[in-house]
Each structure stands twice: as structure tokens, then as C-alpha cells.
Amino acid sequence: MILLAAINWHSVFFLLFALLAVGFAVAVAATSNIVRMAFYLTLCLGATAGLFFLAGAEFVGSMQLLIYVGGTLVLLIFGVMLTAQARFISMKTSGGEWVLAAIVGVSLLALLLQADYSVASWNEPRTDFASLSLADSKTSTPIGLALTGVRVDQLEEPNEQLRRGMSGYLFPFVIISMHLLVVLIGAAYMARTKRVGRTLMESR
Amino acid sequence: VAQFFNQILHRFFTSVGPDFWLGYCLAAAVHIGLLLNVVAVGALVFIWMERKIAGRIQDRLGPTRVGGKFGWLQTLADGIKLIAKEDITPKDADPLLFKLAPYVSFAASFTAYLALPFANGWVAQEVNVAVFFIVAVLGLEVFGVILAGYASGSKWSLFGGMREAAQVVSYEVPIGLCIVVPVMIVGSMNLVTIGEAQAGLFTNWLIFHDPFTFLVFFVYFTCAVASVNRAPFDLAEAESELVAGFHTEYSGLRWSFFFMAEYGSMFLVSGLAAILFFGGWNGPIPIFRVLGWAYEQGVTGWTVTGYIAQLAGLLNFLLKTVLFVTVMMWVRWTLPRLRIDQVMTTCLKYCVPLAAICFVGAMVWKLNGWWSIQDYAPQTFGRMFADVREEWVLREGSGFRVQGSDARGQESAGGSQEAALGTQYPVLSTQYSEIVVPSYVGISGATNHGPSLDCATPESSVDVSPQETTR
Numbered sequence: 001m002i003l004l005a006a007i008n009w010h011s012v013f014f015l016l017f018a019l020l021a022v023g024f025a026v027a028v029a030a031t032s033n034i035v036r037m038a039f040y041l042t043l044c045l046g047a048t049a050g051l052f053f054l055a056g057a058e059f060v061g062s063m064q065l066l067i068y069v070g071g072t073l074v075l076l077i078f079g080v081m082l083t084a085q086a087r088f089i090s091m092k093t094s095g096g097e098w099v100l101a102a103i104v105g106v107s108l109l110a111l112l113l114q115a116d117y118s119v120a121s122w123n124e125p126r127t128d129f130a131s132l133s134l135a136d137s138k139t140s141t142p143i144g145l146a147l148t149g150v151r152v153d154q155l156e157e158p159n160e161q162l163r164r165g166m167s168g169y170l171f172p173f174v175i176i177s178m179h180l181l182v183v184l185i186g187a188a189y190m191a192r193t194k195r196v197g198r199t200l201m202e203s204r
Numbered sequence: 205v206a207q208f209f210n211q212i213l214h215r216f217f218t219s220v221g222p223d224f225w226l227g228y229c230l231a232a233a234v235h236i237g238l239l240l241n242v243v244a245v246g247a248l249v250f251i252w253m254e255r256k257i258a259g260r261i262q263d264r265l266g267p268t269r270v271g272g273k274f275g276w277l278q279t280l281a282d283g284i285k286l287i288a289k290e291d292i293t294p295k296d297a298d299p300l301l302f303k304l305a306p307y308v309s310f311a312a313s314f315t316a317y318l319a320l321p322f323a324n325g326w327v328a329q330e331v332n333v334a335v336f337f338i339v340a341v342l343g344l345e346v347f348g349v350i351l352a353g354y355a356s357g358s359k360w361s362l363f364g365g366m367r368e369a370a371q372v373v374s375y376e377v378p379i380g381l382c383i384v385v386p387v388m389i390v391g392s393m394n395l396v397t398i399g400e401a402q403a404g405l406f407t408n409w410l411i412f413h414d415p416f417t418f419l420v421f422f423v424y425f426t427c428a429v430a431s432v433n434r435a436p437f438d439l440a441e442a443e444s445e446l447v448a449g450f451h452t453e454y455s456g457l458r459w460s461f462f463f464m465a466e467y468g469s470m471f472l473v474s475g476l477a478a479i480l481f482f483g484g485w486n487g488p489i490p491i492f493r494v495l496g497w498a499y500e501q502g503v504t505g506w507t508v509t510g511y512i513a514q515l516a517g518l519l520n521f522l523l524k525t526v527l528f529v530t531v532m533m534w535v536r537w538t539l540p541r542l543r544i545d546q547v548m549t550t551c552l553k554y555c556v557p558l559a560a561i562c563f564v565g566a567m568v569w570k571l572n573g574w575w576s577i578q579d580y581a582p583q584t585f586g587r588m589f590a591d592v593r594e595e596w597v598l599r600e601g602s603g604f605r606v607q608g609s610d611a612r613g614q615e616s617a618g619g620s621q622e623a624a625l626g627t628q629y630p631v632l633s634t635q636y637s638e639i640v641v642p643s644y645v646g647i648s649g650a651t652n653h654g655p656s657l658d659c660a661t662p663e664s665s666v667d668v669s670p671q672e673t674t675r
Contacts, residue, residue: 039351
């Protein structure tokens with residue numbers, strides 16, 4: 001009983017979700033069936049969303065579910081559509097591809113590790129747990145306010161010169177939304193039926 | 205009573221809460237058990253209801269014998285039959301995905317219940333972005349269907365799965381646009397807050413807020429029916445064309461998991477409609493609020509009368525939700541199935557533009573503060589949006605509280621939300637003014653009273669016409 005109570009359950013769940021994410025990531029690389037690959041990728045990304053929820057970042061976790069897991073859905077659909085004729089098609093990986101993938105993967109890992117160890121405060125475990133407070137359901141309000149122009153987290157900035165630049169992300173937000181609107185209209189334009197050509201043909 | 209229970213709990217478990225593992229596990233088990241009952245037993249009841257309603261609509265009686273007078277144990281008998289059936293995996297199937305697909309569907313449908321409140325504060329996990337979470341998780345249910353369609357190794361299943369994919373991906377757009385409208389009016393994505401903002405007379409329900417919200421509810425309901433794959437949008441199973449669509453090859457209990465997921469999702473989108481547009485647990489007439497039994501927001505502590513009021517709220521919510529589920533069944537047994545191109549036309553040519561127009565219209569309506577039926581109803585029972593939102597802002601913003609302004613923030617009970625923001629974050633209101641004023645030159649910090657070129661002084665920026673923003 002006391003032993004169970006002494007366990008840091010937060011770490012246990014972190015390990016659980018992290019292992020799930022890593023395990024399914026390995027499964028993605030190891031499987032040769034493209035639909036199973038997409039399915040494992042879904043589970044891997046879902047486990048990452050679990051990590052976000054564990055950290056109290058509910059908005060980011062939901063975003064992860066909606067965008068990444070939902071985006072994989074489309075990948076899955078394409079997987080089904082492209083492989084449905086030759087059923088359960090296997091994608092054999094050649095030796096050269098393994099070497100290339102290993103080089104890219106190891107170099108990325110080295111880069112990330114180097115970046116991680118360069119932060120001094122991450123190198124040793126924290127001892128001041130009492131003074132820490134978990135982010136607790138307060139995550140979406142500052143994000144929304146920051147997108148509309150107010151960085152709540154920076155309001156207590158004592159330096160007034162610095163406070164000037166804290167007016168949020170309204171401008172990038174608007175630019176991104178305009179960009180997406182243009183993309184949407186462009187996609188609709190390209191996908192529509194080309195009536196002009198047909199009328200020309202008919203007029204002849 | 206509560207003290208007595210607390211003493212017992214205290215004696216055996218020393219403390220109940222996240223700090224203590226057993227209490228935490230017990231609380232989690234109770235929540236999960238209750239929700240599982242809602243999904244599983246709810247599905248039993250709804251399948252029986254569907255049969256009775258289908259029977260009556262088709263001038264039949266429906267089930268009459270099993271379990272007595274109304275055949276109300278028919279589903280249980282079916283369940284026993286399903287358990288006894290052989291569990292078949294076709295030769296051509298992908299065995300792993302074929303076996304997993306029903307659970308994926310059910311898990312997605314069940315997970316969304318995590319954030320669905322059943323009464324004021326009665327929710328398994330009060331998620332700050334509950335609406336968003338539910339929409340995100342509900343979209344994953346289609347995974348199971350597509351996997352089932354692919355893994356069955358049957359052309360009927362594959363057709364069904366692909367149709368479902370096209371349909372759900374399309375209908376996520378209008379449903380998202382519809383859900384944004386109530387979120388925008390209340391100013392919160394927390395479902396408890398949205399429900400509580402509609403407390404009082406039925407005139408406070410968001411569907412009666414303005415003509416656009418009235419319209420957008422019907423768009424939402426249409427899209428909800430489509431997104432949970434119910435007739436007339438049930439192209440994924442389309443018995444008359446595709447044998448049984450994506451679950452052609454399934455048998456036994458695995459097959460029934462798809463149905464539990466379907467009925468679970470039906471209940472969920474109906475509950476979402478009840479909370480977003482019909483006040484959730486707040487009735488047409490606030491009896492318990494008039495009696496003074498209902499919990500006031502911010503008051504902690506347990507009372508018997510408050511508990512009764514909560515139970516009545518739960519009943520109220522369930523009634524509304526079941527009503528919407530019944531309407532879905534009514535629609536199913538009345539309308540013929542659409543063709544796939546008609547489904548797409550309904551979504552892209554009617555639902556999306558309508559939802560977009562309603563979104564813009566509701567926004568303009570709210571910004572201008574045009575009339576609402578709420579203005580003409582007696583206000584004694586209900587509470588203004590601003591009050592509920594203010595409490596929410598105080599609660600949510602407490603993590604970013606500016607030192608020394610606590611006392612003022614607590615006292616401004618009847619003021620507007622803008623004023624609450626002003627007292628809560630003295631700097632915040634001036635930051636707003638900096639953005640509103642196009643040519644801001646100086647820094648109008650709260651402490652900066654020196655001569656500056658700024659045209660909006662901190663004093664003028666705080667009272668940005670609080671009367672206008674009260675609503």
C-alpha cells in the first residue's frame with residue numbers, strides 16, 4: 001500500500017505513453033503493409049496526444065488529435081485507395097534505403113541530443129518539486145488571447161521597453177488565415193469542372 | 205450526511221483525491237463505470253426504442269413479447285444471441301486490423317464522453333476545451349469504419365468504408381462551423397460554462413439568441429445526423445446496395461460493438477446539441493433556481509436540496525438528449541436514403557455556406573448587440589452571460605493574476621466582463637487600447653502617467669462603454 005502510494009504516478013503514465021509512442025513508431029518503420037503503417041502511425045500520434053494531456057496542455061492535445069491523427073486518416077484513405085487493387089501490397093525496403101534512413105535518423109538524433117544537453121537546467125533532475133505547479137486547465141485562454149493580440153503571460157514584464165513587443169500574434173495569425181483562404185480558393189478552382197473547354201468543343 | 209461519509213472515507217483512506225492513489229483509482233473507476241453504463245445500457249435502450257419507433261412508423265407493433273408487455277428485454281435477448289454466435293474472420297481479411305477495427309470505433313465514441321457534462325459540474329473530466337476535444341475525438345470514430353472496410357477483404361466493405369471516409373471528412377467542416385457559433389456567443393469552449401450561461405428561462409437558450417443561432421441549430425443537427433452515419437446519410441452500410449456496407453463480414457459481439465459505437469455517438473451529438481443550443485441541464489422554467497435550491501456558481505459545499513436540483517438537471521439533460529435521439533430515429537424511418545452525390549451536395553452546397561452565413565450573422569448580431577428575446581423576458585430567474593463569463597474569467601485567469609488587484613476583482617460582481625478584465629489585469633485593458641487605436645506611439649502602461657503622445661489614456665481605455673458589452 002505504502003509502496004504503491006510512494007510511486008510517482010505522473011512519471012509512470014509518462015513512461016507508459018512515451019513507450020507506446022516509441023513502440024508504435026518502431027512498428028511504423030518495421031511494417032511493410034501500408035495500411036497497417038498508417039494505423040500504427042495513428043496510435044503513435046495518439047500516444048503523443050496523451051503526453052500532452054498528461055502535461056495539462058489540453059488545447060495542444062486536442063489539436064494533436066484533430067490535426068495529426070485526423071490528418072493520418074487521409075493518409076490511411078490514400079493507402080487503401082492505392083493498394084486496394086493489389087491487396088495487402090508489401091513495401092519491401094532495400095538495403096540502400098535502410099542505410100540512408102539510418103544516416104538521416106542518427107544525425108537527427110545527434111542534433112536533438114546535442115540541443116538537449118546544451119540546456120544546463122535539463123541535465124540534472126529537479127529537486128524543487130514543491131515550488132512547481134502543473135499547468136492545470138488554464139492553457140487555452142492565454143493561447144486564445146495571444147492569438148487575438150494580448151500575451152497574458154508577458155503582462156508582468158517589468159521592463160516597459162520589452163512590454164511593447166508583447167502585443168501577441170494577431171498579425172501572423174491573420175497572415176496564416178489569409179494564406180489558407182487563398183489555398184482553399186485555389187484548390188476549389190483547380191478541382192472544379194472545366195466548363196470552358198467543353199463549350200468550345202460544343203461550339204465547333 | 206456528507207460529513208459522515210467523509211469521516212468514514214477519512215478513516216479508511218486517510219484522504220480522497222489525487223494525492224492518494226486508492227482514492228484516485230476509486231474516483232476514476234466510478235466515473236468510468238458510470239460512463240460505460242451510459243454507453244452500453246444506453247445502446248440497449250436505444251435499440252429497443254428504435255425498433256418500437258420503426259414499428260409504429262411502419263404501422264406495426266415492434267417487439268412485444270420478450271420481457272413482458274412492451275418487449276423491453278428484446279435487446280438483451282439479441283445480445284445473448286450475439287454472444288452465442290460464431291466469431292468469423294474471413295480468409296481474405298487482414299486478421300489484426302479486422303479484429304481491432306470495432307474496438308477502435310467504440311473507443312473513439314466512448315472517449316468523447318470523458319468531456320461531456322451531464323449536469324452543472326457533473327462531468328468526468330472538466331476539460332477547458334471540451335467542445336474542441338469532443339469534436340476531435342468523434343472524428344476518430346471513422347478510423348474503425350475505414351479499417352473494417354479495408355481489412356474485411358470484401359468489395360462491399362471497401363465501398364462502405366470509402367463512402368464513410370468521404371462523408372465524414374466533408375461533414376467535419378460544417379459541423380465545426382456550427383459549433384463555433386455558441387462558443388463565440390458565450391466566449392468559452394468549456395461545456396459546463398456554456399450550459400450554465402443559459403441558466404434561467406428558456407429565453408436564455410442559445411437557440412433563441414438570434415435568428416442565426418436558430419438557423420444554425422438545424423444545420424448542426426443535419427450535419428450531426430450525417431457525421432454519426434445515420435439514415436438518410438447511412439451510405440456506409442446501405443443495405444439495399446452494399447449488403448451491409450463496412451460490417452458485411454462481421455458477426456457476433458464484434459459486430460455489435462459497431463452498433464454500440466453508433467448509438468453512443470448518437471447520444472453524444474444529441475447531448476452536445478442540448479448543451480450548445482438548448483441550455484443543457486437548465487430547464488425551460490428554472491424551478492429549482494426560483495426555490496433557491498440550485499447551487500450558485502462559486503459556492504462550494506454540499507446540500508441535499510442542491511443535490512436534488514442537480515439530479516433534476518441531470519434528468520432534464522437526459523430528457524432533451526433522448527428527445528433528439530428520437531428525432532434522429534424518426535428521420536431515419538421517414539426519409540429515403542440519399543445518393544452519394546446528394547450527400548456531398550447537401551454538405552458542400554448547402555450546409556457549409558449556411559453555416560458560414562450563420563457564423564458571420566451571429567457575430568455581427570452580437571457585436572452590434574441587437575435585440576434578443578432575452579431582453580423582453582423577466583430577468584429575475586436567469587443570469588446574464590456576462591455574470592457567468594466573468595466568474596469563468598476570474599477562475600481561469602487566476603493563474604495570471606496581477607498582484608494587489610485581487611480584492612477589487614472579487615468585488616466587481618455585477619459588472620461587465622470588460623470591467624472584470626480591467627480590474628483583473630490593469631495592464632490588459634490598456635493593451636487592448638493599444639491595439640484598438642491605430643496609431644499608437646507611446647507606451648500606455650498602467651503606471652506610466654507621464655506626458656506621452658498616446659491618445660488613449662489608461663482611464664479612457666478602461667471604460668470602453670461597459671454598457672454595450674454587458675450582453
